[in-house]
Amino acid sequence: MTGTNQPIAACAKGVSVHYGATLVLDALDLQVPTGGVYGLLGRNGTGKSTLVRCLLGQERPSRGHLELLGLDSWRHRPALMRRVGVVPETPQVPPRANADELLAMGSRLYPIWDVDEAKRRLRRFSVPSDVSFGRLSKGQQKQVELALALAQRPELLVLDDPSLGLDSVARKVLYEELLEHLAESGVTVFLTSHDLDAVERLVETVAILHRGKLLVEEPLEDLKRRFRRISLREGEALDSAIPAVLQRTSPWGREAVVAHNLQSIPESFSHEGHAMSLEEIFEALVGTETAGGES
Amino acid sequence: MKNLWTVTRRELNEWRPVLWVSAALLLLALALPSMPGMARYDPADVRASGSILLGLLLALGMATALGSSLLSREISEGRLGFYLANPLTAAQIWFGKVLAGVLVLVGSVLVVQLPALFGGNAWIELVSDRGPALVDNRWAYAGMLLLGFLLLLLLTHALGLGLRSRSPWLALDALGLATNIFLMSAAVADYLNIASERLLTSLSIWLAAVTTGWLVAGWLQLRQGGADIRRGHRWLATVGWTITVLASLSFVGRSQWIQGGDVEVLDQLQFVSASPSGPWIAIAGENKRTGHHSGLLFNTETRTSALVSPSIVEEDWVVFAPSGGTAYTKTFEQARGDVIEAWSLTDSASQLATPPLQYPLFPQLVASDGRIGIGSEDRLELFLANPWRLLGSTRLPVSVQNTGTWLAMLPNGNLRIFSTDTQLRNTVRVWDFDGAKLTPRAGWQGRPIQGWEWLEDDGAALRFVSGETLYRLAVDDEVPVQPLLEQGDPRWFRYLAHLENARLTAMREQDSTRIAVYPPPQEIRDRTVTQPTPREQVPITVPGLVISFKERRNGRSALLSTLRTQEGGGTTLFYRVGLDSADNPTATEIASAPGTLVAVGNDLFSSAEEIVKLDFDSGILETVLRIR
Numbered sequence: 001m002t003g004t005n006q007p008i009a010a011c012a013k014g015v016s017v018h019y020g021a022t023l024v025l026d027a028l029d030l031q032v033p034t035g036g037v038y039g040l041l042g043r044n045g046t047g048k049s050t051l052v053r054c055l056l057g058q059e060r061p062s063r064g065h066l067e068l069l070g071l072d073s074w075r076h077r078p079a080l081m082r083r084v085g086v087v088p089e090t091p092q093v094p095p096r097a098n099a100d101e102l103l104a105m106g107s108r109l110y111p112i113w114d115v116d117e118a119k120r121r122l123r124r125f126s127v128p129s130d131v132s133f134g135r136l137s138k139g140q141q142k143q144v145e146l147a148l149a150l151a152q153r154p155e156l157l158v159l160d161d162p163s164l165g166l167d168s169v170a171r172k173v174l175y176e177e178l179l180e181h182l183a184e185s186g187v188t189v190f191l192t193s194h195d196l197d198a199v200e201r202l203v204e205t206v207a208i209l210h211r212g213k214l215l216v217e218e219p220l221e222d223l224k225r226r227f228r229r230i231s232l233r234e235g236e237a238l239d240s241a242i243p244a245v246l247q248r249t250s251p252w253g254r255e256a257v258v259a260h261n262l263q264s265i266p267e268s269f270s271h272e273g274h275a276m277s278l279e280e281i282f283e284a285l286v287g288t289e290t291a292g293g294e295s
Numbered sequence: 296m297k298n299l300w301t302v303t304r305r306e307l308n309e310w311r312p313v314l315w316v317s318a319a320l321l322l323l324a325l326a327l328p329s330m331p332g333m334a335r336y337d338p339a340d341v342r343a344s345g346s347i348l349l350g351l352l353l354a355l356g357m358a359t360a361l362g363s364s365l366l367s368r369e370i371s372e373g374r375l376g377f378y379l380a381n382p383l384t385a386a387q388i389w390f391g392k393v394l395a396g397v398l399v400l401v402g403s404v405l406v407v408q409l410p411a412l413f414g415g416n417a418w419i420e421l422v423s424d425r426g427p428a429l430v431d432n433r434w435a436y437a438g439m440l441l442l443g444f445l446l447l448l449l450l451t452h453a454l455g456l457g458l459r460s461r462s463p464w465l466a467l468d469a470l471g472l473a474t475n476i477f478l479m480s481a482a483v484a485d486y487l488n489i490a491s492e493r494l495l496t497s498l499s500i501w502l503a504a505v506t507t508g509w510l511v512a513g514w515l516q517l518r519q520g521g522a523d524i525r526r527g528h529r530w531l532a533t534v535g536w537t538i539t540v541l542a543s544l545s546f547v548g549r550s551q552w553i554q555g556g557d558v559e560v561l562d563q564l565q566f567v568s569a570s571p572s573g574p575w576i577a578i579a580g581e582n583k584r585t586g587h588h589s590g591l592l593f594n595t596e597t598r599t600s601a602l603v604s605p606s607i608v609e610e611d612w613v614v615f616a617p618s619g620g621t622a623y624t625k626t627f628e629q630a631r632g633d634v635i636e637a638w639s640l641t642d643s644a645s646q647l648a649t650p651p652l653q654y655p656l657f658p659q660l661v662a663s664d665g666r667i668g669i670g671s672e673d674r675l676e677l678f679l680a681n682p683w684r685l686l687g688s689t690r691l692p693v694s695v696q697n698t699g700t701w702l703a704m705l706p707n708g709n710l711r712i713f714s715t716d717t718q719l720r721n722t723v724r725v726w727d728f729d730g731a732k733l734t735p736r737a738g739w740q741g742r743p744i745q746g747w748e749w750l751e752d753d754g755a756a757l758r759f760v761s762g763e764t765l766y767r768l769a770v771d772d773e774v775p776v777q778p779l780l781e782q783g784d785p786r787w788f789r790y791l792a793h794l795e796n797a798r799l800t801a802m803r804e805q806d807s808t809r810i811a812v813y814p815p816p817q818e819i820r821d822r823t824v825t826q827p828t829p830r831e832q833v834p835i836t837v838p839g840l841v842i843s844f845k846e847r848r849n850g851r852s853a854l855l856s857t858l859r860t861q862e863g864g865g866t867t868l869f870y871r872v873g874l875d876s877a878d879n880p881t882a883t884e885i886a887s888a889p890g891t892l893v894a895v896g897n898d899l900f901s902s903a904e905e906i907v908k909l910d911f912d913s914g915i916l917e918t919v920l921r922i923r
Contacts (some may be wrong), residue, residue: 058379058522078382086380093377096309109381110303
């Protein structure tokens, strides 16, 4: 876990969510430090979107407590939404609305609303502001939603799998836009995504959600330092002091993924195995089971 | 409010295409006169009628469509986040959406109504054809119509959310809907039956309460459920149906309250009749709860009463058996038609002795011996009450055309029919039915019978009005018809008095009372009833026959009239006590029983109404019931 004294932008304490007999989130704890990008990873159906909805005060957890920017997210949702920008997983803007109307609507609802900047952003990506949302391409729709989310100059930006359904070019454009904005504003970003390459480039803290619980929540660098892939020769056994996350046999021989506690990394650890990408770590932790449906 | 209106504007934009539907229906209404078969009607009226019909259909369709997609579709499709991710409270989102729904509904319907509002008289005729109540309360009706469509919108929303949530609380929706349909249909039927005038108020309150309940429930659904459709549905169903059931139970309770009550429900006493023996009298008067005439059996000894019916329609709604142990009542209910019941009376209690005998809107007569005569257009039936037994039945002759008051019950057990001959229109035919066969009794030239009254003291005669003439008709004579008084006003025919050794009858003209005494030698006297004058006592005397006096006090004038006769030795017999208020001269009624006389009238010097009982021997006048 983060274990730092940084101010917290968002946190969850003992959050459980039941849908009938189905347990989606199980006594989950989470802390999003202020500043930087926090990435929440998880396979389909692990409860990422449910957690985002709870975090945004759109859904009340069965048990537990969530805070955004120091306020109870369920009780203070309307006030919090003046400080939080949201780009949802699937488009939620009414299909008949166009960007002009939405920007005008935002100017009536938000104390700070930068219409000019939003329009510039849309023009930069050739998104027509007078065409109804339902007639725009998926990439254009995402740009509209991002423009709306940023127009209020949020303290916290929540991006729920923003690249879902986008082609590689649109995805690249979206993340570049995001990086540019982050560089300018220093806003806290809470990001969920299946695009692990992009996450790896963007995030500073990463959490992996599995079966309703967080398996890891720590700075990305720490995570990557802890995990190693080790090739095993025939008959060779793992050091019992090093816990194996995964052992498998590939066409190239036997290998294991091991994870150390950062406080007790042996001297030889960095030389014993291969460094792993975030995607490899993610697969090693949660990739052995059949995917479920998104919740 | 600004945020709420922002939501409303957004929703109005979303529903903009509805205007095209309205415009299309408007064009259809305008084009209706050119449709095949419409050429023979006034084009303006066709357009107006068409637009009303299309507007109502559109309102129904729009309320359903708006309700089903008000919120539930957005939640189930995960699009509610659009609003929830903005700084909008649940109340602003919910009420903003509902306001938009109402505006879309009203606006789209008004567009279609243009031909009816600015051309043709369809709306005016629709309203005026349904009587002054609808005209007087047109805004209340318009409000109810709007509330009704809003409720339909909200209920469709609840149903849509329930179906989309697939939660177990859908069972509560089904239960709530079924319970309310059951409660309300029964209660509305009761209202229509006995107090339709009160229905508008009660239904308005119910509609307002239930609509408010569902508005609150929808707000709580969003406030407590957020984007969680199941939690939201649980709140919506629980709060919505709880308030609806409570409102419906209140509606039913009010309906029961209106139907029930004691003598205190009477606002104005109108009819009274006394049992030949025993303490019971029957009272009828205007019921302040129902707005109709109600009938009660009242015990003058114990001062207790039983409400026989919240709605009676005739003056002669009750007949007492000679023993005083049974009362036969005839009441009317919209749903059941005429209802005849037998009541068992003891010195202290009354109870329904028989299940009701129901006949839909047929002339019925009840005799003091429990015989019930029922006549329909082509059939006569004679029943015995308590227990019910059919004594006889016959088909009426083809030549019989029943007009006016055409059925009479004779003391000899027969039913008598006064009918107009279908061939000779100026001929009145009289038939008697003894339970076995129909026998022609008499026929004469004259106008149809307008009303009749059995002359108890005469023993064998009916008095009846035909045209402006009052006749006496013997029961058994072959030449029975005897004119008593001509050129009178048959509406005053019932204000009559009977003397012991002579029969007195009277009819009233505009300012005078015309009195006849029979049997022969007949004596007919005309006497003018003068207007009351302040604080004076002026006897108007027909020697040996009528004395009356009048008095005025505290700005209210009253006429106390007493009919009495002096028979040898100065014995005085009272036959009528009427407390005639100048403000309400018709609020008097009288009934006599051996040795006593019961009268209803306004208290002389207050606004109260009272029933007084006069003891012939002592001459003491006792108030047994006072209302207001």
